[in-house]
Amino acid sequence: xxxxxxxxxxxxxxxxARRSALGVGDDCALLQxxxxxxxxxxxxxxxxxRHFFAGADPERLGHKxxxxxxxxxxxxxxxxxxxxxxxxxxxxxxxxxxxxxxxxLALADAHDCELIGGDTTRGPLNICxxxxxxxxxxxxxxxxxxxSGAGAxxxxxxxxxxxxxxxxxxxxxxxxxxxxxxxxxxRLRLEQPTPRVALGQALRGIATAAIDVSDGLLGDxxxxxxxxxxxxxxxxxxxxxxxxxxxxxxxAGVDFSFDSVAITPLSxxxxxxxxxxxxxxxxxxxxxxVTAAAHASQTPVxxxxxxxxxxxxxLLDAQGQPVSGRFDSxxxxx
Amino acid sequence: xxxxxxxxxxxxxxxxARRSALGVGDDCALLQxxxxxxxxxxxxxxxxxRHFFAGADPERLGHKxxxxxxxxxxxxxxxxxxxxxxxxxxxxxxxxxxxxxxxxLALADAHDCELIGGDTTRGPLNICxxxxxxxxxxxxxxxxxxxSGAGAxxxxxxxxxxxxxxxxxxxxxxxxxxxxxxxxxxRLRLEQPTPRVALGQALRGIATAAIDVSDGLLGDxxxxxxxxxxxxxxxxxxxxxxxxxxxxxxxAGVDFSFDSVAITPLSxxxxxxxxxxxxxxxxxxxxxxVTAAAHASQTPVxxxxxxxxxxxxxLLDAQGQPVSGRFDSxxxxx
Numbered sequence: 262x263x264x265x266x267x268x269x270x271x272x273x274x275x276x277x278a279r280r281s282a283l284g285v286g287d288d289c290a291l292l293q294x295x296x297x298x299x300x301x302x303x304x305x306x307x308x309x310x311r312h313f314f315a316g317a318d319p320e321r322l323g324h325k326x327x328x329x330x331x332x333x334x335x336x337x338x339x340x341x342x343x344x345x346x347x348x349x350x351x352x353x354x355x356x357x358x359x360x361x362x363x364x365x366l367a368l369a370d371a372h373d374c375e376l377i378g379g380d381t382t383r384g385p386l387n388i389c390x391x392x393x394x395x396x397x398x399x400x401x402x403x404x405x406x407x408x409s410g411a412g413a414x415x416x417x418x419x420x421x422x423x424x425x426x427x428x429x430x431x432x433x434x435x436x437x438x439x440x441x442x443x444x445x446x447x448r449l450r451l452e453q454p455t456p457r458v459a460l461g462q463a464l465r466g467i468a469t470a471a472i473d474v475s476d477g478l479l480g481d482x483x484x485x486x487x488x489x490x491x492x493x494x495x496x497x498x499x500x501x502x503x504x505x506x507x508x509x510x511x512x513a514g515v516d517f518s519f520d521s522v523a524i525t526p527l528s529x530x531x532x533x534x535x536x537x538x539x540x541x542x543x544x545x546x547x548x549x550x551v552t553a554a555a556h557a558s559q560t561p562v563x564x565x566x567x568x569x570x571x572x573x574x575x576l577l578d579a580q581g582q583p584v585s586g587r588f589d590s591x592x593x594x595x
Numbered sequence: 596x597x598x599x600x601x602x603x604x605x606x607x608x609x610x611x612a613r614r615s616a617l618g619v620g621d622d623c624a625l626l627q628x629x630x631x632x633x634x635x636x637x638x639x640x641x642x643x644x645r646h647f648f649a650g651a652d653p654e655r656l657g658h659k660x661x662x663x664x665x666x667x668x669x670x671x672x673x674x675x676x677x678x679x680x681x682x683x684x685x686x687x688x689x690x691x692x693x694x695x696x697x698x699x700l701a702l703a704d705a706h707d708c709e710l711i712g713g714d715t716t717r718g719p720l721n722i723c724x725x726x727x728x729x730x731x732x733x734x735x736x737x738x739x740x741x742x743s744g745a746g747a748x749x750x751x752x753x754x755x756x757x758x759x760x761x762x763x764x765x766x767x768x769x770x771x772x773x774x775x776x777x778x779x780x781x782r783l784r785l786e787q788p789t790p791r792v793a794l795g796q797a798l799r800g801i802a803t804a805a806i807d808v809s810d811g812l813l814g815d816x817x818x819x820x821x822x823x824x825x826x827x828x829x830x831x832x833x834x835x836x837x838x839x840x841x842x843x844x845x846x847a848g849v850d851f852s853f854d855s856v857a858i859t860p861l862s863x864x865x866x867x868x869x870x871x872x873x874x875x876x877x878x879x880x881x882x883x884x885v886t887a888a889a890h891a892s893q894t895p896v897x898x899x900x901x902x903x904x905x906x907x908x909x910l911l912d913a914q915g916q917p918v919s920g921r922f923d924s925x926x927x928x929x
Contacts, residue, residue: 287741288667288670288742288806289667289671289728291633291671291730291737292636293735294628299626300626300627300634302625303622303624303679303712304679304681304714305681305714306681306682306683306714306716306721308683308717308721311718312716334623336623337621337622337625339623345636345637345638347638347723348640349642380638380639380640382642382645383645384643384644384645387718387719389681391638393636394623401627403625405623407621409621471622473622
C-alpha cells in the first residue's frame with residue numbers, strides 16, 4: 262500500500278520533540294536558543310545525478326545529506342541543534358526511505374541534532390537540508406569562526422586527508438581504475454563523509470578563520486583570502502605529505518598514470534572537492550593550542566602554509582620554487 | 596557569458612546584512628533572536644510540474660515560493676525575520692533569475708524578512724525555502740498559535756475567500772473554461788498568494804488553534820481536529836456564503852456545469868487547496884476580539900462552524916441537514 266505524505270512523515274521521520282519546544286507536525290517548529298548564543302544556519306541541496314549517482318546507497322546518502330550540512334556548522338565552530346529536511350522523490354519507496362532515514366537519523370543522533378520539520382513532495386530526487394547550530398556570543402560579539410578573520414603570518418592548517426572522495430568519484434565515472442579495496446575505502450569517504458564538528462568547536466577562540474573543504478582546497482582557501490583581504494603561500498610538499506603513504510595507505514597501490522583526465526595526486530589534494538575537512542588559520546603563537554584542539558577532538562591536522570599580507574595564492578615546492586598547473590575548484594555552474 | 600555559482604549569488608541574491616549578525620557568504624548565517632522569543636521555523640519545497648507549471652511567470656513564482664513559507668509563519672502567529680533559499684536550476688538563465696529574485700525580494704522587503712543564505716546548484720527546477728520568524732515566549736511558554744489548542748464550543752473561522760486558486764488551476768489544466776477576466780483574477784490568487792502575516796500576529800492570545808489552508812479547508816481542519824482531539828461541525832451555507840457574489844464577483848459569470856471533473860462551488864471552497872488563508876478557532880467569548888484583529892490587520896474573516904467535543908467532521912446545510920459528498924484534500928503522494 263502506498264503511504265500518503267503525512268503517513269510517510271510519521272513513519273520514517275517523526276519522533277518526540279526533545280530539544281525543540283515543538284517538533285514535526287505543526288505549521289512551524291519552535292526553537293528557543295539559549296541565552297547568550299547566536300543561531301548558526303546553513304542550507305545545502307543535493308540533486309541526483311549532480312551530487313550523487315542515481316542508485317546511490319540510500320543509507321549512505323541519508324548520512325551524507327546531513328553530513329555536508331553539519332560540516333558547515335563545524336566550519337563556524339557551532340554546536341549542532343536541529344535541522345529541517347525537504348525531500349522530493351519520484352515515488353514513495355519504503356525500501357529506499359527506511360535506510361535513507363536510518364542513515365540520516367543515526368548521524369543526527371551522534372551529534373544530538375534533532376529533525377524538527379520539513380516537507381515531502383513528488384519530484385525528481387532532491388534532498389534539501391537546513392541545519393541550525395548555536396555559537397556563543399559574548400556581549401553581542403560572535404564567537405563563530407568566520408572566513409574573514411585571517412591575518413598576515415597566520416599559519417594555514419587542514420584537518421584529516423584530502424583527495425579520497427574525488428579519486429573515488431573519478432573511479433566511479435570510469436576515468437580511473439582502482440583496486441577493489443582502494444575503491445571501497447575511498448568510496449566511503451565520498452559517500453559517507455565525517456563532518457569535523459568537534460574540531461570546529463575546539464577551534465573557537467584559537468582559529469582566526471575557517472571554512473570546510475567542499476569545492477577543493479584551493480578554491481575554498483580562495484574564499485578565506487578574498488574575505489580576509491590577504492594572500493597565502495602553500496607548501497605543496499606538505500600537501501603532498503598529506504597524500505604520502507603514512508596518511509594514505511589507500512593510495513599506495515594506485516597507478517596515477519591515468520590517460521583519460523589530468524588527475525595527479527597533487528591535483529586531488531589541492532582541488533579534489535567533497536572532502537568536508539576543515540581548512541583554518543591561526544596565529545603561529547597558537548600552535549600548541551591548535552595541537553591541543555586537534556588532540557581533544559581526536560582529529561589530525563596538518564600545517565600546510567601561511568597567510569601573506571600580499572594578495573594572491575602562491576604554491577611552492579619543497580625547494581621553494583613555484584608550482585605550475587591549473588587546479589580548478591568545483592563550481593556547480595562552471 | 597554564463598555566471599558561476601558565486602557570481603550568481605552575488606548578483607541576484609546578495610545584499611548587505613541587516614537583521615542578521617552575518618548574512619550570505621560564509622559557511623553559516625548567524626541570527627540572534629531577541630531575548631524572550633522563540634524561533635519559528637518552516638520549510639517548503641516547490642517542484643516544477645508539481646507545484647507550478649513549467650514556464651510559470653518567474654516574478655510571480657519568486658513571490659509564491661516565499662509566500663507559502665510566510666503563510667506557515669502566519670499560521671503560528673510569528674513575525675518574519677529571515678529565510679534561506681536553495682535553488683536547483685537546469686541552467687543559469689539571467690532572464691529568468693532577474694524577475695524571480697525581484698518577485699521574491701519584493702515580498703521579503705514587504706515583510707522585512709531578510710535572505711540570509713542558501714545554496715544554488717544545477718538540476719531540475721526546485722525551490723526550497725526555510726523561513727524563520729519569532730514569537731514571544733513568556734516564562735518559557737510559547738505564544739505561538741498551534742494546531743493543538745482547539746476546544747469544544749470554540750468558533751471556527753477562515754480568512755478571506757477560498758477556491759480561486761483551485762479554479763484557476765483547473766482552468767489552466769483545461770478542465771474548466773473561464774472568461775478571460777475571471778481567469779486573470781483567479782490566476783493571481785494561484786500564482787501570487789497573499790500570506791496572512793498581520794492577521795496571524797493579531798490573533799496571538801485570541802485564537803486557540805490555527806493552520807494555513809494549503810491542502811484544502813477540510814483537510815487542514817482535519818489536522819486541527821486530530822491534534823486537538825476534537826470534532827467539528829461546519830455550516831456549509833456559510834461556506835457557500837464564502838463564494839457568494841458579494842465575496843466572489845469573479846465567480847458570478849462562471850458556468851459550473853463542467854463535464855470533465857467533479858468541480859462544484861462547494862468542492863472548491865471545501866477542498867480547493869493553495870489558498871493560503873488562515874483557518875483558526877477561538878472561544879465564542881472572543882468574537883469581538885476576533886473582529887478587532889481582523890480589522891486591525893485589514894483581513895476579512897468569516898465564522899464557518901464550531902468545534903465539538905465529539906470526534907468527526909460534520910457538514911450541515913442551511914437546514915441543518917448533513918451534506919454528502921467526497922471532498923478530498925491535496926496530498927502530494929495521493
